[in-house]
Amino acid sequence: DGGITQSPKYLFRKEGQNVTLSCEQNLNHDAMYWYRQDPGQGLRLIYYSQIVNDFQKGDIAEGYSVSREKKESFPLTVTSAQKNPTAFYLCASSHPSTGFYGYTFGSGTRLTVV
Amino acid sequence: ILNVEQSPQSLHVQEGDSTNFTCSFPSSNFYALHWYRWETAKSPEALFVMTLNGDEKKKGRISATLNTKEGYSYLYIKGSQPEDSATYLCASQNSGAGSYQLTFGKGTKLSVIP
Numbered sequence: 722d723g724g725i726t727q728s729p730k731y732l733f734r735k736e737g738q739n740v741t742l743s744c745e746q747n748l749n750h751d752a753m754y755w756y757r758q759d760p761g762q763g764l765r766l767i768y769y770s771q772i773v774n775d776f777q778k779g780d781i782a783e784g785y786s787v788s789r790e791k792k793e794s795f796p797l798t799v800t801s802a803q804k805n806p807t808a809f810y811l812c813a814s815s816h817p818s819t820g821f822y823g824y825t826f827g828s829g830t831r832l833t834v835v
Numbered sequence: 836i837l838n839v840e841q842s843p844q845s846l847h848v849q850e851g852d853s854t855n856f857t858c859s860f861p862s863s864n865f866y867a868l869h870w871y872r873w874e875t876a877k878s879p880e881a882l883f884v885m886t887l888n889g890d891e892k893k894k895g896r897i898s899a900t901l902n903t904k905e906g907y908s909y910l911y912i913k914g915s916q917p918e919d920s921a922t923y924l925c926a927s928q929n930s931g932a933g934s935y936q937l938t939f940g941k942g943t944k945l946s947v948i949p
Contacts, residue, residue, distance in 0.1 A: 725878075754936070756939075761941070762941060763839070763924075763939045763940055763941040763942065764924070764939040766936060766938075769936060779936075811879075823869045823871070823881045823884050823926075823937070824869075824871075824879075824881070824937060825878075825881075826878040826879045826880075827878060828876075828877065828878045829878070
């Protein structure tokens with residue numbers, strides 16, 4: 722079955738360390754997204770990519786980096802510059818060619834920095 | 836309205852009760868309105884995509900309406916069941932640059948008491 726796989730489900734890191742969250746999709750979707758969720762807040766867009774080798778900053782990109790070397794993969798690196806990295810991270814993909822398609826989401830990664 | 840707003844933030848209903856909640860969104864440059872259902876420990880699941888003023892969509896006991904002129908959508912659940920317990924997200928999609936992106940509300944958390 723097609724879908725989006727995020728790994729790991731839970732991640733613990735020491736303060737000051739970079740950490741990379743994986744997101745892989747086999748839906749042949751062109752666009753991919755990273756969102757962050759904090760308690761009491763809605764999903765906030767970190768980065769998005771519409772095609773391979775291209776990505777754009779979202780609303781809260783500071784302290785994060787991404788790459789899109791393959792259509793299937795959109796890893797997110799949380800760098801030591803991110804002041805409050807502990808959060809729940811959701812990856813999504815969509816097929817923008819038809820315009821109205823919504824997102825398919827992964828199951829998320831909960832990152833805790835200690 | 837600059838952001839997508841949902842109300843109430845949470846509600847508890849008895850099994851068998853019908854309920855509804857609201858999503859308000861910017862009406863300018865409107866393209867589509869999406870509803871998602873997000874159960875705990877699962878991925879958000881797409882419920883509806885609506886584009887035209889006056890649109891009504893139905894899926895079993897769940898239905899939604901759309902008013903693009905005033906910028907709101909209602910989600911209705913008839914005869915709530917415990918399995919309806921979830922967070923319901925709405926997201927607005929605008930036309931023009933960045934039209935692939937969805938802007939999410941904070942969600943309405945529904946708890947159905949058996």
